Amino acid sequence: MGLEIESRPSELPYIERVWRSRSDGVGRMTSVAAPHWELVFWEHRGEVRAAVLGPEPVACPAPVPEDATFFGISFALGTSMPHLPIGPLVGAVAEIPDVTRRSVRLKGSAWHPPDYDNAEAFVRRMVREGIVDRDPLVPAVLDGAAPGVSERTLQRRFLAATGLTRGAVRQIHRAREAAVLLQEGVPVQEVVHRVGYYDQPHLARSLTRYIGRTATRLSAPDGAEPLSLLYKPSTPETA
Template sequence: MGLAIESRDSELPFVERVWRSRSDDVGRMMSVATPHWELVFWEHRGEVRAAVLGPEAKASVAPVPEDAEFFGISFALGTSMPHIPVSGLVGSNAPIPDVTRRSVWLKGSAWHVPDYDNAEAFVRRMVREGIVDADPMVPAVLDGTAPDVSERTVQRRFVAATGLTRGAVRQIDRARRAAVMIQEGTAAQEVVHLLGYFDQPHLARSLKRYVGRTATRLAAPDPEEPLSLLYKPRPRTPA
């Protein structure tokens, strides 16, 4: 009952995470902010659909179709589909037409619809055929490497590749990490100390904006309005 979500890491540098879920007797969820764009497929009442979902700069309530199955590939920061610029997808999505259980059309070619177990093979083909590309500057900046270009160029390329500023990515990641820690039983005051918040009100504002929950509500999950996929982001050097 509710929204059952399963996810896993990926060995591909182009992929942040692979996930699948199923809804049962739930009409809405709290969609947690995420800096990543996703390719999502879902089936509801025999109809299969797909869309490219852009990054989410803040948490928001989203409808959930009843008895639907979802599968998604969350792409690494800096990765993009050049024909669908991620900078124009923040807080929105781009539907993919002509999808069936067997095939999906991408840039004029029919592809087998991927699933949870073969997502990497699908992405490898996307990379080979130039449907997915990556700006190497973005992971370098996130790892703390200073590129040999001006700060203005770094900012421009980072936003073009991710749709968000480095500061926004850092804040979203920190809030998601804080939410997971609180769900695991870490006291709010300790989270403040460990993650570098100024104080508990600062943590509270961050959680409300990016996760849509207070620390108290995170400690007591709401089955009528579950959270979307929530996991600890991979460690990054603060920007």
């Protein structure tokens, strides 16, 4: 019992990760900080719903409907929906109305809802129809490329595409990587050194803010209040 989560990466540059989950006997989780926005579908007691979830700047508790199934597409950094500005969505949810098992309306058009296996085809159509766009500067800089623009322009484009500053994205990535290492049993001092924290108190503050757990609690999973999807960031920029 608990929150069973399965996820996979994607070769499509617009997608960070595809995931699905099922809740069983759990009413609340800790939603860890995440710089990505998501398109999420869920079914509970025969009712199908969908929403756009904005980036999560800090960890926070979140209710989980019992005996529900979820499916989500986490979009890559730099990917956005021009008709739905990302700024107001940071830490927020925009529910999509009138969703059924066979239909979801996006920007005025009816679509068949995606699933875990055809998420890429769904997003390719979103790109073709101009619902999703991508600023190539954001992933390029995160991968270590020289920006080729002023720092002011870079920050402006980061905010427009992600809703977050470059520094905030780096801090979230670093905390997530540290949390995964601790879950894998890596000693705290080694995590401090490997991920680039100043010292153990610096790590502790970061974990509390972005993961909602101490290092000790990460080493002993909490079935009563599980974590949301947590994995190592795909970009190397964590320092």
